[in-house]
Each structure stands twice: as structure tokens, then as C-alpha cells.
Amino acid sequence: MRRILVIGGNGQLGHCLQKLAPKYHDLYDFNFTGSSVLDITNDEQVDTVFAEYRPDFVINASAYTAVDLAEKEVEKAFAVNGDAVGNLAQVCKDNNAILIHVSTDYVFDGETNLSYSEDDFTNPIGVYGASKRKGEELALENNPETVILRTSWLYSEFNKNFVKTMLHLFEIKDELGIVGDQFGQPTNANDLAEAIMEIIGAEKKTFGIYHFSNYPETTWFDFASKIKEFSDSSVQLKAITTEEFPTPAKRPKRSTMSLDKIEKDYHIEPKHWENSLRDCIEILKLTNA
């Protein structure tokens, strides 16, 4: 049986992979590690887990994801999202394991009206995006046979994310201002987990950077408006500008990514974000999470 090591098993993507794993129990053995067992910045721990588990595939679902805090914790963000990813790619190469690494739309500056393709110029405007870009570069430099999946606006029923933040704020506020001039593509992390498993199962593997998200593009305000509609909330939402919602980190104005390459090479068809959002909110209603 082929072995899959999931690093960052307690994050939202990690949880979605845990949820999906039973479907693949006759094909793969899974080992989900949290940061207390495997800290990706600890090279010795990485070596030990590889030596003991001998994975065929490694899914790196771990990352430093605090976009605003990263502006202060620059070193930590680069250690986890940059250098550690470079080391992981090297260790995967040395051990004949295929690395599936996850990156972000925040590697782009967002100053375009076209959808970004995989080989478009990156120009991160914040520390988080810059640290994730460093990880992409180091991974491909050390091990070109790495699959890097750039995704965007990830949410799920697990952990902290925009959907759950909105549902919480709808409970405690009568009115909310939401940025209406930043565009991107929300992604249900359960869909990303499925895409990762499809790539692992693909007979013919192609490597390098791939974009994966739900589609089409929307704004944070329109996204929040759908969350309101699907959750039957009576909160009043108002579209505001980026300037009216100041944050420590700058966010791209429009980070919409083209999904053609993953569709062509891996036959993975993106889902409409409204359908995937509806699924998530139904689960949250059922579980009262």
C-alpha cells in the first residue's frame, strides 16, 4: 500500500484530508502529523519522520497563514513558508517521495484585469505572499518534480476562515462593512482536498505550478452576501472600500487565477463557488459548528 504523509494535519486543509481519507483506505495508508510531532522548520524531525514512515507522497498542508501578523513576524513566516518548504522538497527528492505543496493567490500583486496564469509574473505585496513565493521558488529549485497548487480564499467547516468569521459576526452585529473592491475566487478546502487526491491518483503526473480554486471571481462583499443569504441571516451588509477597512497587510485588488492548466493536464474541473459555499453552510448548520 502506498503511504501518504500529511504535514499540517490539524489545519483546515489537513482536516478536510482527514475527512476524505476513509474513501481511499484500500489504496493508501495516511499519516497525519501536527506541528507538535512534525515541526516543518525542524530538519531533524523531518528526517526522522521520513526515515520511520517512508512516504511515497507528501502533502504539505502546513503553513504560517496569519496574513496581518506576518507583517510583524517576518522571520517566522519565511522560516515556515519559505526555507522549510525548500528543505522539505529536497528531502522528498532524496527519498523518492512526490511532494504536493500548497501556495496562494497572494503571490500576485493584483494589479491586472486579466486572470493570472501559472507562469505570470509574481510580485507579492505583503510578507505572507512573499514568504509563500519564496517557498515555491526553493521547492522547484531543489526538486523540480514537485506539484505546487496555488489556491485562494480557502474556507471549510474546520478551523478559522472568512466564512466562519462572517457567521460569527452575523450573530453579534446588526451591521457590517465588507470590502467590495477586492476580487478573487473562494475555494472550499474540501474541493482542494479532492483535487489533491486526484493528482496523487493520476497515472501520468506533470509537475510545477498549478492553480486550483472554485470559480468564477467575486468580491469579499458578494461572498459575504451569499454567506448571509445561505445562512438566513438578517444582518445588514454594506460594501466598503479597501481604504475604509485598514489592515496591517495589503491585499491584492484582483488575484483571480486561470484554472485552465489543471483542467487540461489533470482533467480537474472547478466547481462554482456558490455551490461549494452552500455545501459548507449546510454542514455548519447541521453540526452547529
Ligand SMILES: NC(=O)C1=CN([C@@H]2O[C@H](COP(=O)(O)OP(=O)(O)OC[C@H]3O[C@@H](n4cnc5c(N)ncnc54)[C@H](OP(=O)(O)O)[C@@H]3O)[C@@H](O)[C@H]2O)C=CC1
Ligand atoms: N487559509 C486560506 O485562506 C488560504 C490558504 N492557502 C494555503 O493553503 C494551505 C493550507 O491552509 P489552511 O489549511 O487554511 O491553514 P491553517 O492555518 O488552517 O493550518 C495551517 C497548519 O499549519 C501548521 N503549522 C504551522 N506552522 C507549522 C510548522 N512550523 N510545522 C508544522 N506545521 C505547522 C499549523 O499547525 P498548528 O496549529 O498545530 O501549529 C496548522 O495546523 C497553506 O499552504 C496556505 O498557505 C492558500 C490560499 C488561501
Ligand SMILES: Cc1cn([C@H]2C[C@H](O)[C@@H](COP(=O)(O)OP(=O)(O)O[C@H]3O[C@@H](C)C(=O)[C@@H](O)[C@H]3O)O2)c(=O)[nH]c1=O
Ligand atoms: C472581518 C472582515 C474582513 N474584511 C475584509 C478584509 C480583507 O480585505 C478581506 C478578507 O479578510 P481575511 O483577513 O478574513 O482574509 P485573509 O486573511 O486576507 O485571506 C487570505 O488568507 C490567506 C492565508 C490566503 O492565502 C488568501 O488566499 C486569502 O484567503 O475581508 C472586511 O471588509 N470586513 C470584515 O468585517
